[in-house]
Amino acid sequence: MFKAIWKLGAHDIELAKSIRRAVFIEEMGLPESEVFDARDAYSAHLEVFEEDTLEPIATARMYPDFARDNCDCCAVPATHIGEIAVMKQYRDTNQYYDFALRMLLYKAQSLSGQKLVADIFPSELPFYEAFGFKSTDENTTAGKIRVAVDKEKVRMQGECHTN
Numbered sequence: 001m002f003k004a005i006w007k008l009g010a011h012d013i014e015l016a017k018s019i020r021r022a023v024f025i026e027e028m029g030l031p032e033s034e035v036f037d038a039r040d041a042y043s044a045h046l047e048v049f050e051e052d053t054l055e056p057i058a059t060a061r062m063y064p065d066f067a068r069d070n071c072d073c074c075a076v077p078a079t080h081i082g083e084i085a086v087m088k089q090y091r092d093t094n095q096y097y098d099f100a101l102r103m104l105l106y107k108a109q110s111l112s113g114q115k116l117v118a119d120i121f122p123s124e125l126p127f128y129e130a131f132g133f134k135s136t137d138e139n140t141t142a143g144k145i146r147v148a149v150d151k152e153k154v155r156m157q158g159e160c161h162t163n
Contacts, residue, residue, distance in 0.1 A: 001050075001051045001052070002048055002049065002050055002051060002057055002096075003048070003049060003050075003051040004046060004047065004048045004099075004103060005046075005047050006044055006045065006046055006047075006107070007044070007045045007047060008043075008044050008045075009040075009041055009042065009043070010040040010041045010043075013040065013045045013047070015047045015049060015056050015059065016045045016046075016047050016059040016061070017036065018056060019047075019056045019057075019058065019059040019085045019086075019087060020035050020036070020059060020083065020085050021035065022056075022085075022087060022088075023085035023086070023087065023088075024085060027088065034141055039061075039063050039080075040061070042063055042064070043061040043062060043063040044061065044062050044063070044107065045059065045060075045061045046058075046059060046060045046061065046100060046103050046104065046107075047059055048096060048099065048100065056087055057086065057087055057090050057096055058084065058085060058086040058087065058090065058096040058097070058099070058100050059083070059084070059085050059100070060081070060082065060083055060084040060085070060100040060101070060103070060104050061081075061082070061083045062079055062080060062081040062082075062104050062107065062108060062111075063079070063080050064078075064079060064080070064111075064112075064113065065077075065078035065079060065080040065113075065117055077113050077114055077115060078113050078114070078115040078116070078117050078148075079108050079111050079112075079113045079115070079116050079117070080116075080117050080118065080119075081101075081104040081105070081108060081116055081117070081118050082104075082118040082119060082120060084097055084100045084101060084104075084124075086100070094127070097127065098127065101127060101128075101131065102156070105131060105154055105156065106156075108151065109151060109154070113151070114150055114151055114152075115148055115149070115150055115151065116133075116148065116149050116150075116151060116154065117136075117146060117147070117148045118133065118146070118147050118148075119140040119141060119144045119145070119146050120144060120145060120146075120147060121143065121144055121145075122143075122145055125145065125147070128147045129147075130155070130157065131149070131154055131155050131156070131157075132149045132153045132154050132155040133147040133148060133149045134147060134148065134149065135147055136148050
């Protein structure tokens with residue numbers, strides 16, 4: 001059985017950082033500067049782990065996208081979701097990736113902002129499209145594409161995407 005918890009800010013997110021380090025830096029070879037940044041301090045972090053052994057399974061994060069701030073009474077019109085990382089031994093199906101994305105989408109519904117955005121790898125596009133996201137023309141970091149959806153247009157299907 002697994003357990004999922006939310007943590008706010010950069011305090012006590014060692015599990016999330018260890019998963020991101022293993023997946024993004026050690027496996028994928030991304031530079032540390034693209035994996036850890038100042039946004040950790042104001043992100044909501046999802047940590048998924050084995051309940052009995054505390055073995056890490058997956059992580060994800062979300063944060064207000066201040067770059068889209070229209071300065072209208074400090075409104076933040078977008079929430080950035082992503083950085084979903086699943087440990088290699090738990091990737092035989094996509095159930096934990098699907099679970100993490102659903103948790104982000106569910107949590108985002110209670111936050112301010114009208115739009116959800118994510119910078120994703122092209123291989124992740126089918127998962128996001130299934131929930132209503134569409135590619136945008138915006139520039140992102142190397143090798144990623146930006147997708148977005150209005151919160152009221154998110155599709156939360158009943159079936160999990162396991163392959």
